[in-house]
Amino acid sequence: METFNHDIVIVGGGAAGLRAAIAAAEVSDSLSIALVSKVYPMRSHTVSAEGGAGAALGPDDSPDLHAFDTIRGSDYLADQDAVEAFVAEAPDEVVRLERWGCPWSREPDGRIAVRPFGGMSVNRTAFAADKTGFHLLHTLFQTSLKYERIVEYDEFFVTKLLVEDGHCSGVAAIDLRDSEVRCFTAKAVILCTGGLGRIFAFTTNGAICTADGMALAYRAGVPLKDMEFVQYHPTGLPGTGILITEAARGEGGYMVNNEGRRFLEDYIPSKMELGPRDILSRAIMQEIEKGHAFEGPYGHYVHLDVRHLGEKLIDEKLPFVRELAEKFVGIDPVHEPIPVRPVVHYMMGGIDTDIEGRTRLPGVYAAGEAACVSINGANRLGSNSLTECLVFGARVGQRAAEDALETTATAQNPLARMAEEEEGRLVATYLDGTGGRERIAAIRRDLQKTMERGVGVFRTEESLKEALEEVRALRGRYRDVALDDRDRAYNTELVAALELGNMLEVAETVVAAALERRESRGSHTRRDYPDRDDEGFLRHSLAYESDAGPRIHYDDVTITRWPPAERKY
Amino acid sequence: MAERTMTLKVARYRPEHREKPYFDEFAVPYREDMVILDALNLIKDDMDGSLTYRWSCRMGVCGSCGMMVNYRPRLTCSTFLREFYPKPVVVQPLENFPVIRDLVVDMTSFMRKLREVKPWIIREHEAALESGEYLQTPDEVERYKQFSMCINCMLCYAACPVVAKDPEFLGPAAIALAHRYNLDSRDQGRGERHRAIAVDWGIWDCTFVGECSVVCPKDVDPAAAIQREKVAKTTDTMLSMVLPFGGRE
DSSP states (O other): OOEEEOSEEEEOOSHHHHHHHHHHHHHOTTOOEEEEESSOGGGSGGGGOOSOEEOOOSTTOOHHHHHHHHHHHTTTOSOHHHHHHHHHHHHHHHHHHHHTTOOOOBOTTSSBOEEOOTTOSSOOEEOSTTOHHHHHHHHHHHHHTTOTTEEEEETEEEEEEEEETTEEEEEEEEETTTTEEEEEEOSEEEEOOOOOGGGSSSBSSOTTOSOHHHHHHHHTTOOEESTTOEEEEEEEOTTTOOBOOTHHHHTTOEEEOTTSOOGGGGTOTTTGGGSOHHHHHHHHHHHHHTTOSEEETTEEEEEEEOGGGHHHHHHHHOHHHHHHHHHHHOOOTTTSOEEEEEEEEEESOEEEOOTTSBOSSTTEEEOGGGEEOSSSTTSOOTTHHHHHHHHHHHHHHHHHHHHHHTOOOOOHHHHHHHHHHHHHHHIIIIISOOOOOBOHHHHHHHHHHHHHHHSSSEEOHHHHHHHHHHHHHHHHHHTTBOOSOOOSSSOHHHHHHHHHHHHHHHHHHHHHHHHHOOSOBTTBEESSSOSOOHHHHSEEEEEEOOTTSOEEEEEEOOOSSOOOOOOOO | OOOOEEEEEEEEOOTTTOSSOEEEEEEEEOOTTOBHHHHHHHIIIIIOTTOOOOOOOSSSSSOOOEEEETTEEEEGGGOBGGGTTTSOEEEEOOTTSOEEETTEEOOHHHHHHHHHTOOSOOOSOOOOGGGOOOOOOHHHHHHHHGGGOOOOOOHHHHHOHHHHHOTTSOOHHHHHHHHHHHTOTTOOOHHHHHHHHSSTTTGGGOOOOOHHHHHOTTOOOHHHHHHHHHHHHHHHHHHHHHSTTOOOO
16 A cells, blocks of 8 residues: 655645645644645636635724624624634735735725625625636645645545544545555645535536535544535526626626516615625525516526626626626626526535634544534625635644644554555445446436425425435435446546545435524525524534434534624615 | 437547547537537436546636647637537547546646746745735736636647647746746746746747647737747846846846
């Protein structure tokens, strides 16, 4: 068994992973850091983020105001100590990225410009036109190349956390080049593997967003927190689900129904298009139910109209919106409204961590969308996620580095043995097996349909129970999965099979947690329990793995200075 | 109405089965709004799970899905079948790279070249973070912005006749990236970067065919970047002869 020894292993090379790697490298030049990713870092899904990164930078802004907006946006489920740390460190992180070369859009005097965003009460969102995620990711990636102690392992798919004596001391990963399993040893393992959008049929998320890190942690006994909270973004392109950024509304775009009316005046008149995503997505779904939507080959949609902003502003601040609309739906937003509908975009829940990124399993840490600290609670505000990757990526990198400096390495032999066993399991299950009748794509499509139907914007006891049964049946079918591809060289079907396994496991936690939460809060809307119930459910759900499926426990929400109140706009 | 179909001729390379690459033909259902990548996904999902390629964002920004489509380097997520319908379309791995499997090429040399040009901000002195951002006016951003739009899709390497002859050539994307940092008002690393790019396998290797800029899906114009670096290097060299104690600025 080929073994690579490092002090820290980071799984995932998106914004959180890269930020963690740089933070760890800066703690001590004696630390050796492995950045292990199933794709080259610049392919990570951070690249698709468009609108911006929120931070209290402007003269009329303050961390407290940012905190209050975030907490109110979260429907009071965010942990307020985490939010306070987040808003305090956000401005420095945005400036740090500036120091590293991020091409932030600027004010005429040269300062970093900020734009309005949904649920934010002042202009707070730093941006690089409407390709903020792309620029942020490439800036971090290019900066990381400066550090020789960050060693990249590109196109390695991690399949198991190696836990010995209650401490995680490494990972087993398939090298895609030859499908051999390699053993990585480390004193700390940081999971920065992003979200799970691909468990739904209609999502903005790239193909790689398959819940991998969440599944790794869950299987190792780490609970997944607040998994019922899935964010629908109000404006995806019908058919593909490609994201049209919230910045289109931040810059002044209108949402219009088939009567030509700005229908948000019926739902959130004080904020209109700058309302938070959960409220806007529900509003669009209700317009569809009322028959106020357009109908096309890919279902119902409403219009996002930016024509009145003019070509100059669109080209300067929303060039990607124009590029995407022209390319993928053949519409020039300068002259025509853009068809849009709510689309699965972001996972508020994730691997349960404390404020420094530690999980309940020593040696395992997490940050970014894969993690749930939680600053997002029941609904994330747009532009808080890129900043979350920076702030908590930096925090977790630093914490893990300091912990690693005080930890002695675990003996290598038992770890290598575990990795060998893992290789045996993978080969026997997927590559050498002869039986199997189920196609990967068939199970995946059924899962995606099930989630969309049962666990969408609106949920009921009935829809959730049905979804839970279906997901369990799909897990059964998955045990009979067959691969066409048994090659060892770059076997993408093997990866797809493992991803599907991760998606199924984690999907079950989403449904189970949603079923247990008998209230409506943030993105989680139960038709049978339409009100928020603080007495029963001002609590985080925690999903633990067991033989009988996810066991749901609850944990308190940390309240510091903002007592829970009705969420009013 | 009978379902319309379209034929894809897809290059295959499975070294464990056959020594040489070969083609497989697939007939896929055709829709006006389908891209090449949709067709490949359909094949992989329903016909042949062993077909191998990279993809992720399907919105032209992650840079994973570059391939030769009818012998031109293209992003397959942004290339529609309707451009070719009803004729068959040929899909092959990017030119000028070793092939690992089917449509997947070896990016190792590309990644090394990116690092070689030192694509990060280099400064003699770093101001304390508390002093806030370095000021940069919109015009100063505009100077380098275009060259910061590269998604590392490597289409320019597949199109470049110099890369074809000399695999060690740093290549369009890497030099454009160096140019991007050289133009950034916050950066002071031009001299250091010139040591990396003003070499025989760097800017002087380019014969200015310009194909890189033609195929770039993000209008980065690497050909212009390379020519401007040639001019900058030449000017620096001449100045350093006139002013031996430091020619810059």
